[in-house]
Amino acid sequence: MSLHSNIMLYLIQAYKWKMVNSMSSQQFQLDNIIDLEKWQKLQDSLSLVTKMAIITTDYKGVPVSQHSQCQSFCKAVRQDEALSPYCQKCDARGGLDAVRLNKPYIYKCHFNIIDIAIPIIVHDQYIGAIMAGQVLLKDDTTVELEQIVTRAPSAETDNKFRSLEQEYAALPVLTYDEVTTISDMLYHLCNYMVEEAIDKNTVIESYRQALAASSSRVQAVHASELQERSVVQKHSAIEVHASGTDHRSELPKSYVSPLASSRLPEHYEQMSDKSVLKPLLNEKLLNQPFSNEQSASGDLVVEAVSSHLNSNKTASNSLLQPAFDYIYTHRNDTIKLADMADLCHVSPSYFSRLFTKETGESFSTFVPRLKMEWAKQMLECTDWAIAQISNELGFSEPSYFIKTFKKFAGCTPAAYRKLTWVNS
DSSP states (O other), X not given: OOOOTTTTHHHHHHHOOHHHHGGGSGGGOHHHHSOHHHHHHHHHHHHHHHTOEEEEEETTSOBOSOOBSOOHHHHHHHTSTTTHXXXXXXXXXXXXXXXHHTSOEEEEOTTSOEEEEEEEEETTEEEEEEEEXXXXXXXXXXXXXXXXXXXXXXXXXXXXXXXXXXXXXXXXXXXXXXXXHHHHHHHHHHHHHHHHHHHHHHHHHHHHHHHHHHHHHHHHHHHHHHHHHHHHHHHXXXXXXXXXXXXXXXXXXXXXXXXXXXXXXXXXXXXXOOTTHHHHHHHHHHTSOOOSOTHHHHHHHHHHHHXXXXXXXXXXXXXXXXXXXXXXXXXXXXXXXXXXXXXXXSOHHHHHHHHHHHHSSOHHHHHHHHHHHXXXXXXXXXXXXXXXXXXXXTOSOHHHHHHHHHHHHSSOHHHHHHHHHHHO
């Protein structure tokens, strides 16, 4: 049967679900989670394929989609003042049992038509439902389904039914196995889609917050550096005034301060997060002999970045340490699982299981993800061309590197570099 807009209001009043009451936040509202226009097209297609009428509601029972393939018999019954209340009771009871059972609930309405209530539950939170059905069973004697609402016989309803016998006979007929298969498919498909959408939205929001926090940190560091520079300049001025001599004039004109910003590539000051690499750079610059060669600064940046990228991982399972040592020191190699298994003296299948247990993800995901993290650091800390970074990380073609980067970062390398600079 079709779903009335009040389907779950009865549920809320009768059952007092705490999970429902906790769903008031916008992040768990269906219309904020999925693209309802795209979902409507998918729902229409599913309705045609399954021969079932389908409609989607939010956790309050309010429809968030249009009704797909609603049958003529059910439309007429719902428009009847005497019969419509029974339809609404069927909707409410079906939705209540589906949430209570935490799975699709198949039942018969007051006209013995098959309906299904399919809950959408993500992270143990009920956020809506799919109502499907308006079909007849091919052989309803083999399966006992609950008729959740009954009504007393009356001449008025009998006359109404006789006037709609042709529409009733036109209802789709399915086997019970087909009905259960369709209900399971709709349950898993919709819950998967909604859960993926929630996770995606969470990642995007976390990324935005991280960018905002990074920008705030950089501004704070920059303000601190300006204050420190002001104090140093003031102190130097006082010394010059006291001694009457400016010792800086004794230095050769070719002298360049080891901490002068001109010794770093111009874009270094625009990096979004230098909390790790900057100390490395400063240490190398302080230990560098004074020189007129500005090209040395680029080498220092490269050396500092390389030093940071080569930071190794200590495996909790020592058997895997040779593989991690190799991966972290050969970032420009094409690293294969079979080679790493040989390096650790185990079979590829056993190595794969140990590696997944150690890292939480497969070898084929870990290695490219690690390389993309290295790529991000190179994009932030150097002015290397995309092709140069691609080659540095062992990619045969820059186009494949860009495709891989976009898969893990959600944008192209050029867009990422621009984004980090702009946000800083």
